[in-house]
Amino acid sequence: MNSFIVWITFSLLIINITSTDAFARDPSKPVGCELERVKKMVGYVCTNLNLDKIPKNLKSSTEVLDISHNHIKNLLRTSFEPYLDLKFLYLQENRIRDIEDETFSKLEDLEALDLSGNGLIHIPPEIFKLPRLRNLYIADNSFRSFDNIPSPIIAPLQKLDLSRNNLERIPKEIGILPDLYHLNISSNPLRDLTPQQFSPFCHLKEVNISDSRLKTMRCDCEKVTRFLERKRDIYIFSFYCDGNSAECRFENSTFTETDDYEKCMSIRRQVLEHETAQVTWSIIGLSVLGFLIIFIGCLYCIHRRNVNQMRKKAKINNPAVKPKMTAANNNDPASDESTTGSPEKLLIKRSDV
Secondary structure, three states: OOOHHHHHHHHHHHHHHHHHHHHHHHOOOOOOOEEOOOOOOEEEOOOOOOOOOOOOOOOOOEEEEEOOOOOOOOEEHHHHOOOOOOOOOEOOOOOEEEEOOOOOOOOOOOOEEEOOOOOOOOOOOOHHOOOOOOEEEEOOOOOOOOOOOOOOOOOOOEEEEEEOOOOOOOHHHHHHHOOEEEEOOOOOOOOOOOOOHOOOOOOOEEEEOOOOOHHHOHHHHHHHHHHHHOOOOOEOOOOOOOOOOOOOOOOHHOOOOHHHHHHHHHHHHHHHHHHHHHHHHHHHHHHHHHHHHHHHHHHEEEEHHHHHHHHHHHHHHHHHHHHHHHHHOOOHHHHHHHHHOOOHHHHHHHOOO
């Protein structure tokens, strides 16, 4: 009986060890980062690998890097030095708490950055200085304000996700963003939200303010939604004010834009004029280049035609010389002998004489 129990215990132990080893070496899980091509760009997927730091053994030409769902706690200023060509960087759902200054400063080609789900309290200020950053996702963190953001923001942000943080208002430190068209501030404890806070975003087309306390603040909610939908024609994602707003009374000044709106529009006009000028000069340059190509092609065709005509004239003139030479040879006695034929004929002629 004792031997049977020992045998059962030993078998269970072996099964447990085998299953544990098989789980540890699950073939479905990649051992390292997987190389992928994303729209002809070099990309790596390093998700769910229990990484605690940025890998250093990837190609230096990496442009897309997904290191989400790992255990990275700190980012150093040297973390991305091997990958200065990065354009899309995904770091969501890690455990990042500390980011050294200048960590992202050298990533001048970066277009999209996702730092969502990391519990960050402060955002690195150099992010807002990146010259090509269009999409920034910093949802699911612990931001209350952006006190350390430099002004003005250089990054041409188009999408900004601030959802699920501790914001009570739109951070005024963000300043003027003339290219921003999508703003997500949902699931924040918004208390102080006014129409004028949207004035610095003159190109805004979409706003998400769902799941916020603004919904229960009847008149403030009505004020903001009326301004966004009726005056600015901005789409609001699935948001409706609670209660009857018929009691709310608003003055005309309630929906007046601030000076930031005009500044934003001025910057935007300058950008559009610059882009229009670039397109115009590009068209002019291409037109001049096309004209030169056609002109050079015409000159070449004329040159070839002249060469062909000269060759034809040369062929016509060369045969005219041969008859003159033949006539001159007829007067030469030596030529008579060469043209009269065989020696017998010459003898006959002499005998006749």
